Amino acid sequence: MTRQTDTQGDLSKDRLRVWLRMLKVTRRIEAELRERMRQEWDTTLPRFDVMSALHRNGEGMKMSDLSGVLRVSNGNVTGIVDRLVADGLVERRSVEGDRRAMRVVLTEKGRVLFDDMAGVHERWVDELLSPIGAQGLATVYSRLGRIAETTGEDS
């Protein structure tokens, strides 16, 4: 229980403070983005995330690819894709050569909608993070990068 020095304990408390602030800021921005998406397009952040991943992969992605990239459970992706399919924004196609797998692709309607959303989304983020200038962006990006490296593996 005895710590080696006072500064060691202070550092731990500082990390806790940073973590709590990071959590708070992230949640607030997420809440703001969620609300705007709801108002603007009657959609949600998870749906946007799925569409974004599919947009980056024009040929479509398997369900397991989606849950891997987005880091959410398989079962969760099933539900989100179900709803996107119901809205005609996404299609499930069978994978030739493997009858287990499904390839999920943006429909034309989905592509058009996402092109619209992506631009507006970038402007919203720019607005919400506007208190951070070029200098701060670089610093925060690099510090967070160190955590990203150690916490998980890839990307």
Next chain:
Amino acid sequence: MTRQTDTQGDLSKDRLRVWLRMLKVTRRIEAELRERMRQEWDTTLPRFDVMSALHRNGEGMKMSDLSGVLRVSNGNVTGIVDRLVADGLVERRSVEGDRRAMRVVLTEKGRVLFDDMAGVHERWVDELLSPIGAQGLATVYSRLGRIAETTGEDS
């Protein structure tokens, strides 16, 4: 992250990159903490948050105070408190002078458990954020602080 001759568009893209990294890092740490809490005490982050708020307020808090401080909806708090009550970690007491309101308090069992959890939680956060040193902590804290000020109001 970009050249000194940043255009407006580059800055916007940088903010998007920072946001996406922040989101990724936050989610990973949250996932890690959630998993450890599940393994260690068979509990969840939202329950920990509620207990933490109650621990800071020994006299207990009204449901509306909880949803205000934690920034989650009223209905959500109802469910989480219900489950904490079922586990005997928390108690609902009536508020003298206002028959609408309820005061939620940690039970003795809840207090003992939280004391245990809080210390371990701080060590986990210290470990997960260990790639950031004193210098980085101060910078990140101050940059995020600017956003916290503009995005929402208090605390």
Next chain:
DNA sequence: TATAAAAATTTTATACTTGAAACAATCTGA
């Protein structure tokens, strides 16, 4: 070629989350 193991997905059970509606109690102003 059986058959066991692995892979891709869905299903199930439970919990968290929101926004909105419903309810009850309190407060307020004519």
Next chain:
DNA sequence: TCAGATTGTTTCAAGTATAAAATTTTTATA
């Protein structure tokens, strides 16, 4: 006083999230 607004909480419907079990198909291997 007492009708209307406000406050505190719960209920409800829908969506998001996980872990674990189940299902179907493919692959490996004996």
